[in-house]
Amino acid sequence: MPLGLLRFALSREHPEPRMFTRRDRLKPAYDVVIIGAGGHGLAAAYYLARDHGITNVAVLEKGYIGGGNTGRNTTIIRSNYLTPEGVAFYDLSVKLWQDLSEEFDLNLFYSTRGHFTLAHTDSAMRTMRWRAEVNKHFGVESEVVDAKAVAEALPMMDITCAGHAPVMGALYHKPGAIARHDAVAWGYGRGADRRGVEIHQRTEVTGIELKGGRVVGVKTSRGDIATNKVLCAVAGSTPCVTDMVGLRTPLYVHPLQAMVSEPVKPWLDPIIVSGSLHVYVSQSARGELVMGASLDPYELHNTRSTLDFVEGLAAHMLDMFPFLAHVNVNRQWAGMADMTPDFAPIMGRTPVEGFYLDAGWGTWGFKATPVSGKTMAATVANDANDPLIEGFNLSRFADYRLTGEKGAASVGH
């Protein structure tokens, strides 16, 4: 470090600006309380302040900013979903993503890579064709390519997958991208903070006060707050919060695990997903292979890791990329995924007045961070569901009108 810089480090005239303002105490009342300072909660706070002028907002976080599923996903961004509701929603998200680094003045390492979803069976090919048609109808770049095209695009891959599951073709989605996940939460958090939103970390919500079926306040580990609007954006902890207001939901929680390899030279440009082999993989800007698989097989409210997971995923990785046999795995971790029966989220107003849900993000929430923030902010500000999230309302279950995204939302089914 040049010695000249030391002057700035020691000077009081040049304090390093902090990302977030430290708040020593909670105010007695807020217009809106958001539970959960992950990407979704902070994005909603950001758009409430920026687009709706609502800045008397507290974001409460029992841990630290972005420490939940925002920092635990495999950072894949795409919009090649199966239902019209899903495609329109995620397409807006991808468009928002593309401008975020500029908007935040913070490098999110947003990197458009192209995204292959490999099909190893006739039925998978059928789903790919279905998705491609729905995608194209909504103007999303998405096409079915044959095995030859896959082999040409991915010369490093064993196209027969060790003979177990020969690739028949793939769904190719050109806008597929990855981004640095922590930075997304920081960018939204800083943007909200600068507009007056208060972010309170290490502040756990212990209860929600209702009067006549309406939200009137929130109890926290640091005191009580009066508010008429609560937005719950806490992923795997959602059932704990909905229990506080007596709301029953279809959510169930399974861990989703992931791992990264040691950094290696860049060799994998696109993102590759195989539903049959339960693998998704991309190479980060640092050279690490970021790998994920399917959900753990039973309910668990815990983020422990297992050797079973590493063994299973590594075996499938080697089916596809045998030359990785000597690459070491550096880290593994887990997040708690709040799953829904139709693999679509649960968003919007609820039967409890003033209580809004942004939940059911299971294994597909990261890519939706911008659009969920934007639509939930509009929903909370106007007390009316944003048109884009109508297909995701909690009432769809009682009406038997599900939004079936299982064929496009995750792997391993």
Added chain:
Amino acid sequence: MKLLTCPVNGARPVSEFFYWGEVRDMPDPARASDAEWAAYVFNRNGAPGVKREWWYHLASGVWFIAERDTQRDDVLRTYLWGEG
């Protein structure tokens, strides 16, 4: 949890078992309202706690009940249906 004790076969690796969710009471389909029936079909108790769950031993075809803490991943006890 790496081992699960089947009431018939004893302790076996958890990979030999299949999880089928919490034990739930079915309302009478003839008398339940549409809302009650939809709640039964879709809603779950998603919060952590000690739950009574259905498990199945794949190799031997044994269905049984496990009482499990879903936060600590500890199985408190297992038994055949009707024996708890």
